[in-house]
Amino acid sequence: MSDIQNKIDRITDILRRDDGISGAMHYTEQISWILFLKFLNDYEENKADAAELTGKKYEHVLRYDLRWDQWACPKDDEGNRIKKASSGSDLMEFVNKTLFPYLKDFKFSSNDPNSIKYKIGAIFEYLDNRIASGHTLREILDIIDSLNFQSNDELFELSQIYENLLKSMGSDGGNSGEFYTPRAIIKAMVETVDPKVGDSIYDGAVGSAGFLVEAFEYMTTKKKRSGYSASEWKKIQTETFYGREKTSLGYVMGMMNMILHGIESPNVYKENTLTQNIRDFQEKDRHSVILANPPFGGKEKKQIQQNFPVESNATEILFLQHFMKMLKLEGRAAIVVPEGVLFQTTNAFSKVKQDLLEQFNVHTIVSLPSGVFLPYSGVKTNIMFFDRNGATSKIWYYDVTPPYKLTKNKPIAYEHINEFVDLFKHPEKRNRTNAKTDEECHDWTVSVSEIQDFDISAKNPHKVIEIEHLSPKRLITSIKQNDMKFNELMNQIESLING
The missing domain is CATH 1.20.1260.30 (N6 adenine-specific DNA methyltransferase, N-terminal domain)
Structure with a gap:
């Protein structure tokens, strides 16, 4: 030590x-x-x-x-x-x-x-x-x-x-969990988005500023720093890192983290990102790179919902609309979203995903394993990559599969994601079809024409799970048998207690 x-x-x-x-x-x-x-x-x-x-x-x-x-x-x-x-x-x-x-x-x-x-x-x-x-x-x-x-x-x-x-x-525990995203995930997202001098990098839910700090470190390695001019270094320090954070503690922790890592003048402000009416955004307000893991599972009041073309009380759908509107022409985004955003087909979810697929190029979706955000959330999540560079024609999927079940004491590691990073950077190595393979394979590609009801969730064709569909009569019999077993166990426990 x-x-x-x-x-x-x-x-x-x-x-x-x-x-x-x-x-x-x-x-x-x-x-x-x-x-x-x-x-x-x-x-x-x-x-x-x-x-x-x-x-x-x-x-x-x-x-x-x-x-x-x-x-x-x-x-x-x-x-x-x-x-x-x-x-x-x-x-x-x-x-x-x-x-x-x-x-x-x-x-x-x-x-x-x-x-x-x-x-x-x-x-x-x-x-x-x-x-x-x-x-x-x-x-x-x-x-x-x-x-x-x-x-x-x-x-x-x-x-x-x-x-x-x-x-x-x-x-x-508590709300502090939302301030921290595993470093392995942040590192993979930054490496694949590949921020450069001249980019403006934005996170609308800064938390402890992990994304902005990792982007700064990625851009300022010894090798890269030696090639920067004085004006480029000034641009990195003053015109590159932007964000907002709602909570006081998150804002303080994020600012401290950025400054201690060497970002002398981060453009980060304490405010609720969702209070902004996204209809007012102009191209000058937008950013060329968006990296974020916004809070999900929350509910917003009607007053907040009115700031968005598609109203919803789900924070994840509001944040997604915000990021779509904050992305510059030809900009690129990588955002962590809960599984529900991908598969839900209710009116609000479908409308936002329709806009996303038709106005943006959703080129990559990474399915993360359950347990990534333990202990403060067990929700299944994905990383969604999209560019503001035309409509979506096909989506490349990657299924992150660690060799063990993730827990608080067994977190995700970069080695679990490095194959994805390699395939992202070398498209020629990818699986370009949606066909099942006999060999071990973690990626597949889906044409947008195959997507129904705007359900863009990751359905790994290489993981076929056999499901036995019981008849109603057999289903009732199975439930009765389970009830009998449960009652038998309860009687044994009562006998032990009354001993």
């Missing part, structure tokens, strides 16, 4: 003992704001050093007395720790009554939504210090002060550890 992981583990152990912290959601949130302020301090120090080398003066974002080196872990001009650092009630009073109000005000004192000052204000608007003990906070500040955000290697390792914190927050 690395030194950084040891330090983060120590912090989580300390926080678990604090009266103000309850569960993984709380300690991840609290670690986040402290990590962020240390990161901001090191970021500003780097900027100041770079400016000094060119004979310029860097204007710090934070007021002098509210910088990390002044209040959290005071240091002299040589960078040496000063023993006099507040703790206990003095520290808590400073953080709650001076530091947080100052940071929250940034959003209202800055007129530029792309400035780091505005981003800080947007983050802290939805944050509060939950740590109850000033002595607990002092311990944590001292540990985090030893992390070096000026080291690229250390920053990279910390970003990976932060991903694991977000994952543990999702596994903690």
Whole structure:
């Protein structure tokens, strides 16, 4: 285990003992704001050093007395720790009554939504210090002060550890599960959509920003980064990543995750995506790449439904319409959808799928195995790929088949999806028919003319399941036999209890 992981583990152990912290959601949130302020301090120090080398003066974002080196872990001009650092009630009073109000005000004192000052204000608007003990906070500040955000290697390792914190927050249950999509799925979706410099990448349900972070890392490998010009790098940082997130905690976690991974100015805003009337969208508002796993199973009020041509209280159908309208001409999208979106043929579902097939090229559907989103959802899901580049003529399907049943402790891995990624990139290797094969095969192709009632669900022809259709008389007999067995077992249990 690395030194950084040891330090983060120590912090989580300390926080678990604090009266103000309850569960993984709380300690991840609290670690986040402290990590962020240390990161901001090191970021500003780097900027100041770079400016000094060119004979310029860097204007710090934070007021002098509210910088990390002044209040959290005071240091002299040589960078040496000063023993006099507040703790206990003095520290808590400073953080709650001076530091947080100052940071929250940034959003209202800055007129530029792309400035780091505005981003800080947007983050802290939805944050509060939950740590109850000033002595607990002092311990944590001292540990985090030893992390070096000026080291690229250390920053990279910390970003990976932060991903694991977000994952543990999702596994903690409750609504936090919607913030985390398995990394293997995100990686496969990003690799197949293949974002490039000049693309604007959008997620209307950002959560912990896994899609945007993975897209950034895909675009900024050492090999790719070395070939970028200064203007291309600026475009990546300021004009590439866009999104919206409804929940306060999701928004904060997502912003922190992006910044810790190196996206300095993400264009992500806290708002309910579905409150936008999609009839108002123009081409200038749209994006060339959409990557998302929107929430499903929710219900929306009539007022929200009126923002969409096809009204429905199902959030998955509303989000699908939103993404269709947000895609630029010749843009490409990869979206996780529940199985019901593909097979349901009620009026709303059929109408949206008709529009999708006739106005977009739904070229690929990936059937994911049950259990991908355990423990917070057991719903069967699919990844749907479509381009805004003509109508659908045929759909290529791929059935992801892990060698074991997925559980919370046995999650999906990238190796279960890498064959799909390879076939996606090499169409000549695909199964171009819908015919059953004798050899093991996970993919097939369906012509749009074969699709009935807009049912586009994955029906793997290579997995023929024999179903015995009983006559009504035999069915009644079978039910009676099962009832007899059930009553017999109940009598045995009662005998044991009454023993």
